[in-house]
Amino acid sequence: MPQKRYLMTPGPTPVPPAVLAAMSLPIVHHRTPGFRAMFEKLLASLQEIYRTANDVLLFTASGTGGMDSAVSNTCSPGDRVLVVSAGNFGERWLSIAAAYGCDVQELRYPWGEVPSPDDVAAKLAEIGGAHAVFLTHSETSTGVVIDLQETAARVRPSGALVVVDAISSLGAVPCDTDAWGLDVVVSGSQKALMTPPGLALASISPAALEASTQATSPRFYFDWAATLESQHEDPPVNPFTPAIPAVLGLDVAVSLLLEEGLEAVFDRHLRLGRAARAGVKALGLDLFSPDDDTSAVVTAVRMPAEIDAGEVIADLFTRFGITMEGGRKELTGKIVRIGHIGYVDVFDVTTQLAALELVLAEAGADVERGVAVTAALGAFEGVRV
Amino acid sequence: MPQKRYLMTPGPTPVPPAVLAAMSLPIVHHRTPGFRAMFEKLLASLQEIYRTANDVLLFTASGTGGMDSAVSNTCSPGDRVLVVSAGNFGERWLSIAAAYGCDVQELRYPWGEVPSPDDVAAKLAEIGGAHAVFLTHSETSTGVVIDLQETAARVRPSGALVVVDAISSLGAVPCDTDAWGLDVVVSGSQKALMTPPGLALASISPAALEASTQATSPRFYFDWAATLESQHEDPPVNPFTPAIPAVLGLDVAVSLLLEEGLEAVFDRHLRLGRAARAGVKALGLDLFSPDDDTSAVVTAVRMPAEIDAGEVIADLFTRFGITMEGGRKELTGKIVRIGHIGYVDVFDVTTQLAALELVLAEAGADVERGVAVTAALGAFEGVRV
Numbered sequence: 001m002p003q004k005r006y007l008m009t010p011g012p013t014p015v016p017p018a019v020l021a022a023m024s025l026p027i028v029h030h031r032t033p034g035f036r037a038m039f040e041k042l043l044a045s046l047q048e049i050y051r052t053a054n055d056v057l058l059f060t061a062s063g064t065g066g067m068d069s070a071v072s073n074t075c076s077p078g079d080r081v082l083v084v085s086a087g088n089f090g091e092r093w094l095s096i097a098a099a100y101g102c103d104v105q106e107l108r109y110p111w112g113e114v115p116s117p118d119d120v121a122a123k124l125a126e127i128g129g130a131h132a133v134f135l136t137h138s139e140t141s142t143g144v145v146i147d148l149q150e151t152a153a154r155v156r157p158s159g160a161l162v163v164v165d166a167i168s169s170l171g172a173v174p175c176d177t178d179a180w181g182l183d184v185v186v187s188g189s190q191k192a193l194m195t196p197p198g199l200a201l202a203s204i205s206p207a208a209l210e211a212s213t214q215a216t217s218p219r220f221y222f223d224w225a226a227t228l229e230s231q232h233e234d235p236p237v238n239p240f241t242p243a244i245p246a247v248l249g250l251d252v253a254v255s256l257l258l259e260e261g262l263e264a265v266f267d268r269h270l271r272l273g274r275a276a277r278a279g280v281k282a283l284g285l286d287l288f289s290p291d292d293d294t295s296a297v298v299t300a301v302r303m304p305a306e307i308d309a310g311e312v313i314a315d316l317f318t319r320f321g322i323t324m325e326g327g328r329k330e331l332t333g334k335i336v337r338i339g340h341i342g343y344v345d346v347f348d349v350t351t352q353l354a355a356l357e358l359v360l361a362e363a364g365a366d367v368e369r370g371v372a373v374t375a376a377l378g379a380f381e382g383v384r385v
Numbered sequence: 386m387p388q389k390r391y392l393m394t395p396g397p398t399p400v401p402p403a404v405l406a407a408m409s410l411p412i413v414h415h416r417t418p419g420f421r422a423m424f425e426k427l428l429a430s431l432q433e434i435y436r437t438a439n440d441v442l443l444f445t446a447s448g449t450g451g452m453d454s455a456v457s458n459t460c461s462p463g464d465r466v467l468v469v470s471a472g473n474f475g476e477r478w479l480s481i482a483a484a485y486g487c488d489v490q491e492l493r494y495p496w497g498e499v500p501s502p503d504d505v506a507a508k509l510a511e512i513g514g515a516h517a518v519f520l521t522h523s524e525t526s527t528g529v530v531i532d533l534q535e536t537a538a539r540v541r542p543s544g545a546l547v548v549v550d551a552i553s554s555l556g557a558v559p560c561d562t563d564a565w566g567l568d569v570v571v572s573g574s575q576k577a578l579m580t581p582p583g584l585a586l587a588s589i590s591p592a593a594l595e596a597s598t599q600a601t602s603p604r605f606y607f608d609w610a611a612t613l614e615s616q617h618e619d620p621p622v623n624p625f626t627p628a629i630p631a632v633l634g635l636d637v638a639v640s641l642l643l644e645e646g647l648e649a650v651f652d653r654h655l656r657l658g659r660a661a662r663a664g665v666k667a668l669g670l671d672l673f674s675p676d677d678d679t680s681a682v683v684t685a686v687r688m689p690a691e692i693d694a695g696e697v698i699a700d701l702f703t704r705f706g707i708t709m710e711g712g713r714k715e716l717t718g719k720i721v722r723i724g725h726i727g728y729v730d731v732f733d734v735t736t737q738l739a740a741l742e743l744v745l746a747e748a749g750a751d752v753e754r755g756v757a758v759t760a761a762l763g764a765f766e767g768v769r770v
Contacts (some may be wrong), residue, residue, distance in 0.1 A: 005411065012412050012626060023630065024409030026390065027397050027581055029708045060447050060583055061606065062625035068606040077603075099605040190626060196412055198445055198583050198628030218462075218602060220484040221446065221453040240447035241397060241575060243583030243628060245408065323414045 003321040008352050010140050010298040010325065011168055011191040013342035015249070019195055022252045023245035030244055036235035042251040043236060045258055049170065049193075050185060050203050052177035057227045059200040060243040063167040063188030066200030067096055069222035070134075070163050070184045074208055076216040077101030079131040082160070084120055084151075087111045088141035088328045089165055093134040100217050105130065111330055112142045112288055112300070121154040132161035132183075132211075138169035140191075141328050143289025143300040143337065145173055149180045156181050161208055167191055170201075171257055172269045172341045173296050183208040189246060192269075192297075194253040194343045198246040269296040271380045272340040272349055278379035279353035279372040280338070283360070288335045299338040300327075301356075304365045309336050315359045322355050346380040388706040393737050395525045395683040395710065396553055396576040398727035400634070404580055407637045408630035415627055421620035427636040428621060430643060434555065434578075435570060435588050437562035442612045444585040445628045448552040448573030451585030452481055454607035455519075455548050455569045459593055461601040462486030464516040467545070469505055469536075472496045473526035473713045474550055478519040485602050490515065496715055497527045497673055497685070506539040517546035517568075517596075523554035525576075526713050528674025528685040528722065530558055534565045541566050546593055552576055555586075556642055557654045557726045558681050568593040574631060577654075577682075579638040579728045583631040654681040656765045657725040657734055663764035664738035664757040665723070668745070673720045684723040685712075686741075689750045694718050700744045707740050731765040 007014045028035050046056040059065050071093075075081060081102045083093045086109035097104045107123040109115055115135075124130060133155045138145045152162045163184040166175050170185070171192030177185050183205040190197035204212070204224060212224050220226075221240070230239040257265055276299035280287055288300035303309045309326040310333050316322040327335040338352050353372040360367045392399045413420050431441040444450055456478075460466060466487045468478045471494035482489045492508040494500055500520075509515060518540045523530045537547045548569040551560050555570070556577030562570050568590040575582035589597070589609060597609050605611075606625070615624040642650055661684035665672055673685035688694045694711040695718050701707040712720040723737045738757040745752045 064625040197626040240449040241582040
């Protein structure tokens with residue numbers, strides 16, 4: 001039998017068969033009436049998922065392209081911006097803001113810490129305010145999800161734009177764009193939205209749109225005004241030929257999410273996080289990500305000192321066809337991440353736990369055998385086993 | 386029976402079933418050994434198609450994203466550049482160069498004219514040289530393909546970078562990147578490369594790479610240095626999560642092209658162009674695109690004065706499920722374009738001719754009935770019928 005493959009990373013994530021099926025149909029032109037009607041429906045559905053009345057712009061790009069658009073459309077060289085960073089994707093905001101010549105002020109935490117609204121407010125006061133504050137809702141590299149509602153509430157009185165990387169959070173944990181006053185929310189197709197990589201999204205508030213008319217950073221492909229103009233045609237269209245199969249796939253995926261119901265989707269992710277943490281603790285391993293319900297996207301597990309996480313990841317892939325992710329940069333070799341966003345149920349979590357248990361035990365680690373899967377199932381169902 | 390659909394546009398183009406099949410497989414991670422080995426092979430195959438030893442960079446974006454990267458990575462604000470424009474995509478170079486603050490000099494022709502190497506050389510001399518010259522190899526909006534070899538030869542003594550939009554030409558007509566001294570050649574997945582839209586390509590010469598180290602235009606997502614660094618890992622990888630299914634699809638499509646053989650592919654396109662022109666003339670209609678073998682990508686047909694091309698396009702779609710394109714901007718309503726790039730054989734051309742004949746005849750146009758398909762088949766086979 002060919003080895004089965006299990007994609008368990010926190011992005012790209014597994015894609016439902018119905019989404020893959022939609023993507024495998026013969027190509028249709030993006031200016032045909034049928035495609036444009038689908039696109040109109042998709043944009044409305046995305047507003048539901050974003051919980052916003054703002055426009056949600058769609059770009060053919062990795063999620064990072066959406067982040068790039070957020071900086072180049074809102075900032076001019078020399079604009080003072082505050083970047084809050086506690087991991088790999090916070091660092092990315094820093095790099096992009098620096099690339100566009102912003103006066104970058106940093107609120108930096110060791111990787112794995114949880115940025116606090118108080119710290120953000122204090123830093124903003126210390127630097128005398130900022131044109132924009134760049135936040136990472138879910139820091140996929142560490143498993144940390146910030147209190148976005150409270151952080152935004154503390155930023156808004158300063159008048160700074162609130163710009164959020166919600167690439168791995170949107171559709172997994174609540175992100176109330178309008179109620180929380182988020183000016184720009186960037187996301188991507190390949191995480192909780194259960195679609196292959198290739199599409200970036202960005203919602204833009206009236207304040208962000210106003211800022212974009214003043215921002216002098218050069219841009220063309222990611223220019224919001226051009227994208228808005230095309231999306232405001234009736235029916236909407238893309239300014240440049242989009243990744244047609246991915247757009248069709250995203251439409252199916254988003255329909256599946258709305259059919260399940262956003263609250264049910266959030267509850268599922270919450271319980272998947274509980275399952276992962278219960279399993280990790282039953283194994284006798286230490287959590288790297290927070291041991292609470294905020295951590296509903298990815299669960300980072302600290303490896304025992306004598307174990308190289310890279311070898312664990314390699315073993316899982318070679319022996320069982322399981323793709324899990326280790327740590328990036330300073331966390332390389334130190335953690336293994338259990339992914340549970342998107343098209344994931346509890347058995348995807350128990351498979352990861354069971355395989356991890358076996359590989360670690362064989363590597364001589366001191367792990368408790370035979371209890372993790374049961375503990376995870378119990379935590380998912382809300383009963384202590 | 387559900388209506389059959391025929392995608393006949395010069396981009397997006399129809400995609401071979403084997404490519405769609407590769408794209409419909411469960412998602413694999415782009416950092417797994419298998420994906421990276423495939424990516425290494427793909428990059429080498431692209432060099433064969435580009436006929437270059439230069440790096441070919443791959444971006445998750447529409448083709449326009451690749452054009453954006455060509456400007457932002459080679460130019461600084463105020464750099465004098467020459468843009469040669471004779472249609473919609475030449476205009477795009479103008480817009481991008483202007484967006485990045487270049488000192489844009491224009492050599493502009495009425496849409497449909499063929500830019501000449503002499504004019505380009507004269508204009509370059511007139512403006513005292515330029516940092517870069519931006520060319521459109523195949524102007525998809527009009528069907529014109531320039532003499533790229535001779536144009537590049539006339540530009541090179543001036544020391545200007547030769548930057549080419551080969552989005553609809555690469556893989557359809559010869560483009561000898563190294564032999565012709567082309568510094569940057571931008572292409573896209575969705576034309577002759579027989580893959581859905583979503584991937585942009587750019588080959589970069591040593592001179593272009595050197596220019597990119599000096600260019601001060603800000604960029605992050607499309608930064609060549611970051612992409613090169615990742616593609617130079619062993620095995621290569623993408624700096625940001627790529628459009629995984631599209632990359633897998635492109636690998637299959639490119640293999641199909643190389644299996645057919647590049648020269649055979651070019652010959653097929655040459656004969657498809659002949660077939661389209663023979664059919665159009667047999668109908669008694671006027672060609673808008675040149676009546677010679679340079680026009681091997683798309684054949685633009687002038688509509689009779691009393692006929693609105695938009696209505697013809699709409700009829701073809703509604704009645705027969707055939708998607709063809711009309712004219713853009715100043716050519717709106719005036720031309721219909723017969724697409725023949727990519728996964729196209731002569732019967733795709735005869736289907737377009739037969740349907741066009743019927744729709745035009747019913748609209749009262751004076752077209753010759755019953756001869757176009759036979760004329761096209763004869764021209765394709767190289768015999769006069």
